[in-house]
Amino acid sequence: METIKVILVDDHKIFRDGFRLLLQSFPYVDVICEASNGLELLKVLEVNIPDIIFMDVNMPHVDGVEASKRALEKYPDLKIIALTTFLDDDYLEQMLMAGVEAYMLKNADIEEFEKAILKVYSGGNYFSAEIVALLSDKLNILRSRKVQQMELPVFTDREKEILELICKGFGNKEIAEKIFISPKTVEKHKSSLFQKTGVLNTVNLVIFSFKHQIVNF
Amino acid sequence: METIKVILVDDHKIFRDGFRLLLQSFPYVDVICEASNGLELLKVLEVNIPDIIFMDVNMPHVDGVEASKRALEKYPDLKIIALTTFLDDDYLEQMLMAGVEAYMLKNADIEEFEKAILKVYSGGNYFSAEIVALLSDKLNILRSRKVQQMELPVFTDREKEILELICKGFGNKEIAEKIFISPKTVEKHKSSLFQKTGVLNTVNLVIFSFKHQIVNF
DNA sequence: TTGAACAATAGGGAAATCCCTACTTCGGAA
DNA sequence: TTCCGAAGTAGGGATTTCCCTATTGTTCAA
Structure with a gap:
């Protein structure tokens, strides 16, 4: 040896x-x-x-x-x-x-x-x-951190779809092009996400998603 | 018993x-x-x-x-x-x-x-x-996933400080108030961070930080 | 000691994002 | 059936962020 x-x-x-x-x-x-x-x-x-x-x-x-x-x-x-x-x-x-x-x-x-x-x-x-x-x-x-996160807001399918794209780093225009809707509509979905999660802007939405492991990176 | x-x-x-x-x-x-x-x-x-x-x-x-x-x-x-x-x-x-x-x-x-x-x-x-x-x-x-990543850029103290605040969800104005500089200066530090990390906006900077575990949440 | 490089500061204008409002569609309840 | 609420769509205007440029101070080596 x-x-x-x-x-x-x-x-x-x-x-x-x-x-x-x-x-x-x-x-x-x-x-x-x-x-x-x-x-x-x-x-x-x-x-x-x-x-x-x-x-x-x-x-x-x-x-x-x-x-x-x-x-x-x-x-x-x-x-x-x-x-x-x-x-x-x-x-x-x-x-x-x-x-x-x-x-x-x-x-x-x-x-x-x-x-x-x-x-x-x-x-x-x-x-x-x-x-x-x-x-x-x-x-x-x-x-247990993962378990206790169960009381998350309920997102619609569109919201989930958009949240994923946001957390991949795409902007409103890019997301709009990807899913064939107006950038304005993307913004509306985002503001629904803001309300449901209680945050005020995209950055905080991304932070929220990572913290609650809604998206996996 | x-x-x-x-x-x-x-x-x-x-x-x-x-x-x-x-x-x-x-x-x-x-x-x-x-x-x-x-x-x-x-x-x-x-x-x-x-x-x-x-x-x-x-x-x-x-x-x-x-x-x-x-x-x-x-x-x-x-x-x-x-x-x-x-x-x-x-x-x-x-x-x-x-x-x-x-x-x-x-x-x-x-x-x-x-x-x-x-x-x-x-x-x-x-x-x-x-x-x-x-x-x-x-x-x-x-x-090992962490190690194999690209070599992380070197940040100045001010940049690290601002990056932390960004990842806590603060906006330019809030950060400016917290560390007593102009919002414009905060923006400049952010754009240095963008350059060093190769991202184009705040959202992507936050994503980068979480992915590379520069900040711990 | 004099540039050179770099960090920190900041302004003006362009671009993206955010807030408020509004219309349409669709499914379930009165 | 009709009506209501939820989801999806989108526009106008305010706010924030982003890009380019510029000044000041500090350090370090030629």
């Missing part, structure tokens, strides 16, 4: 030392470098490209979120495993959006780390059980 | 028998009924309302998705735990949309089932690790 090249990013040297010791028990893992914050990581990456980065979430100067974003922007093939001491709802979402492959607690046991490394190295994802619990709650929030 | 009333829905009697046996090892769980498909479930629900339904996803006649939707429509307080033999990407999404509280593999172990029942009964969610892996892949797909 070829070695998996790893970089550790954490602002506490003691943690890095301990963690490297832990990783050394995997013969196929090679810690090629360390960094104590995001900025340092970016410098290090100019010289050494690892397979996997273990990234602390809370760091001074450039935190895990920003560091992950920037690193992935420059090197999209990087795999990042986010490490955190406590469960932080906010960071979790941001790190996922930044594009990390895995998210785990620092006090995970050695088997968990092994699982995570192998899973991520082979192109998968890994989330520790605590994270899973948090994620599933989040998913529920998403769903 | 009061008993948790449970209904099993699965088209295989053998599975139902086995599963009931498993559930009987929890003294606080009471399997009050069974159904072999969605239609039967709906009939059963007219007489018996459980706390939790274990719902097979793949069933003849009325499948888990449809059954869950209809059941929740009539009895919104029901909690549903979806059960599946294999991981099916498609069903997963549909079941989540239908509004199930939990999603697990049938071959989960007894501890997992216990966790799921308790979590769901207390108003939470439960997803087994395999499901979360699938979900995280989904999240990943979202992300």
Whole structure:
């Protein structure tokens, strides 16, 4: 088995030392470098490209979120495993959006780390059980947001048709040409949409539609 | 502890028998009924309302998705735990949309089932690790869509400030008042935004911002 | 130190959008 | 049947937005 090249990013040297010791028990893992914050990581990456980065979430100067974003922007093939001491709802979402492959607690046991490394190295994802619990709650929030939107105004077919075109970015004239009516009529349908949704202009109508996921982009 | 009333829905009697046996090892769980498909479930629900339904996803006649939707429509307080033999990407999404509280593999172990029942009964969610892996892949797909987009233009601070206000639905005059400049200046910043993003009007600028997640709603 | 590039400011006129009113059609209720 | 309301159609005039041009201040490198 070829070695998996790893970089550790954490602002506490003691943690890095301990963690490297832990990783050394995997013969196929090679810690090629360390960094104590995001900025340092970016410098290090100019010289050494690892397979996997273990990234602390809370760091001074450039935190895990920003560091992950920037690193992935420059090197999209990087795999990042986010490490955190406590469960932080906010960071979790941001790190996922930044594009990390895995998210785990620092006090995970050695088997968990092994699982995570192998899973991520082979192109998968890994989330520790605590994270899973948090994620599933989040998913529920998403769903319930979708459910509670049921009390939406009722649109006529013509209104729906026009709303879709509006949200694709077409102006009154363009919409009129597409569906063979006068621009003036388009405007009337729009003002009906304004009334039903309680907004005052096209921009706000578009915002409303995206917010309520009436149109999917 | 009061008993948790449970209904099993699965088209295989053998599975139902086995599963009931498993559930009987929890003294606080009471399997009050069974159904072999969605239609039967709906009939059963007219007489018996459980706390939790274990719902097979793949069933003849009325499948888990449809059954869950209809059941929740009539009895919104029901909690549903979806059960599946294999991981099916498609069903997963549909079941989540239908509004199930939990999603697990049938071959989960007894501890997992216990966790799921308790979590769901207390108003939470439960997803087994395999499901979360699938979900995280989904999240990943979202992300990669984000990464592959064109490189975003660089906005000045003023432009970012104005873009945010635009995406909150404010017009030129309102923005001007908020940040103490002339409406004309706001317009100029907007036209810079148009140029940088390649759009032709405010509506399309808002659409662009949502699509590229420059603003978060 | 002197341009050059760029950010921020703003005006005038053209174009698109918004508001109010009005006509036609069609299906269901009195 | 007749009448009413809802949906679809559209025009006139006010408002807002958009495009082109221009000035000022700041930074940075020749």
